[in-house]
Amino acid sequence: MKRILLFVAAMLPLLFAACQQEEIDPLADYDDSVKATLSVNRDSYEADCDSCRFIVRIKSTYLWKIDIPDEATWLTSSVSWGDSASTKKVYFYLDANTTESDRSATVTIRSGKAKKKILVTQRRQVRILEKGSVDVSRIYIPQELRSNDFYKSSSTWY
Numbered sequence: 001m002k003r004i005l006l007f008v009a010a011m012l013p014l015l016f017a018a019c020q021q022e023e024i025d026p027l028a029d030y031d032d033s034v035k036a037t038l039s040v041n042r043d044s045y046e047a048d049c050d051s052c053r054f055i056v057r058i059k060s061t062y063l064w065k066i067d068i069p070d071e072a073t074w075l076t077s078s079v080s081w082g083d084s085a086s087t088k089k090v091y092f093y094l095d096a097n098t099t100e101s102d103r104s105a106t107v108t109i110r111s112g113k114a115k116k117k118i119l120v121t122q123r124r125q126v127r128i129l130e131k132g133s134v135d136v137s138r139i140y141i142p143q144e145l146r147s148n149d150f151y152k153s154s155s156t157w158y
Contacts, residue, residue, distance in 0.1 A: 029063075034112030036062035036084075043118055049097040049125040056109075056118065059087040064111035066090065072105035075120060097122045 041057040058064060065081040078091040097103060104121040 030065065032110070032112060034062050036060055036064075036112035036114050038064060038109065038111040038114035038116055040109060040116045040118065043116070044121070045092070045118065046121045046123070047094055048123050051094060051096040053091050053093045056090050056092060057087050058082060058090055058109060060084050060111040060114070062112045064109055067108040067110065069105050072103075072120075074103065074122070075105050075107070077107075092120065094120070094122055096125075098125050100124055 038058070038060045040059075045054050047054070060082070061084050063081065063083055066077050066079070068075055068077065074095040074097070076093045078093075079088070082088045082090070092107070102121060102124050104119060107118040107120060109116045109118070
């Protein structure tokens, strides 16, 4: 009886280890030469500097995958691939643009031979001047403007 219990105790970890589900790569059978149709609901998106998200609807007759350029670390998607079962809503997320220049990336969606590109542009951050950050002693303001009396101004405005 003791031997049976020891045997069962020794075999239990092996039984559970053998039952682990192996990961299956859904794009392992993806073929770039397949003739497929692919449609997306937009070809560009423009955002302000804040973080945000937008939706792209993808429909295809074959497996599809999303390619985001490696240098666009500020741009991510909710999924990286899909199948032809139904129209899929894919969320794209943009991190806040804290730089002083606009940025853009071209996202490519591929389905066999078909491909669609989406240009994503995000505007630069606009800096707000803080009170006291500008030396106003170097700015000339006419006397009539200093008093806010625009109606009595003798200046000619064009």
